[in-house]
Amino acid sequence: TQTPDNILAQTNSSTDILCQTRREHTGVYWYRWSPERQQFEFLLFSNSLGKSTYGSNISSKKFTVRGSSSQSYSLHIGQLHASDAGMYYCSVSQSSELVLGSGTRLGVVDVLPLPSTSRPAPLTRRPSRCKPKSKAAGSKGACSPLVWVPLAAGTLILLLSVVPTALRFYRKHRRSWVGKML
Template identity: 30%
Template sequence: GSGVTQTPTILWELKESDALMNCSHTKDSSYYQMYWYRQLPGEGMKQVVFITPSSQPDYSGEFSKDKFSARKAVAESGSFTVKKLETGDSGMYFCAVSEHSDTDNKYSCTKTPVFQQDVIYHV
């Protein structure tokens, strides 16, 4: 395996609620760089944010802290939140970690599908 674990594995949330995902790895502390990506249905994967324990989140392109939150206090784990879910936020969210090195850029990835739903169904 990749040594990277993302929880939850599937996330169903109500509209206007927040979707929180966690990512951790069992690699050594040199893997302190974390990336979060989003893939909407029918589209390619886009990088949302890059973060390290010593930096503020670095958002890409159209993505901003108004909609997304990334936290990372230690090398081995971090979290990502999609705020105030809308229908258009349903998709696949990927966590990846990489090792900072002058000679190599090893990389591991995992994912969580997120579904916004308008009602909760009770069985």
């Protein structure tokens, strides 16, 4: 597994990508997919003894690997520039199979965006309004006539059954109310 999933860093700063492995291996490979160059690039291989082998045109001053254990490796990238942006992958080789990590997207900008100072509005549940997105969507969901017509009919039947019961109750008790008033 790799953490974090995304990094947004400022030009000339540095960053670290953590790779944790669960399998036996002889070391960790690091690769970068560069969207700018549209290529998958081998950066370096770091063995379990801490020795590194770099890809062509890869600087050992820019990329270093720190291993805190035999299952945890950190790729340190220094002096970031826009050309460093891309997807970074750690990988281990096991039984002649190359297993890639989940990937970390690195973005490099000249100025980091300011954090938002406004608080998000509290979440409240609002009643859903029936606004079909298309004619086909108009016949689905809570707004469908298949839902509200039976509900309206049931409500009407309930109201019609209450009226005679209320009239009967009124007539029965009217005599006793009139007698008490006199």
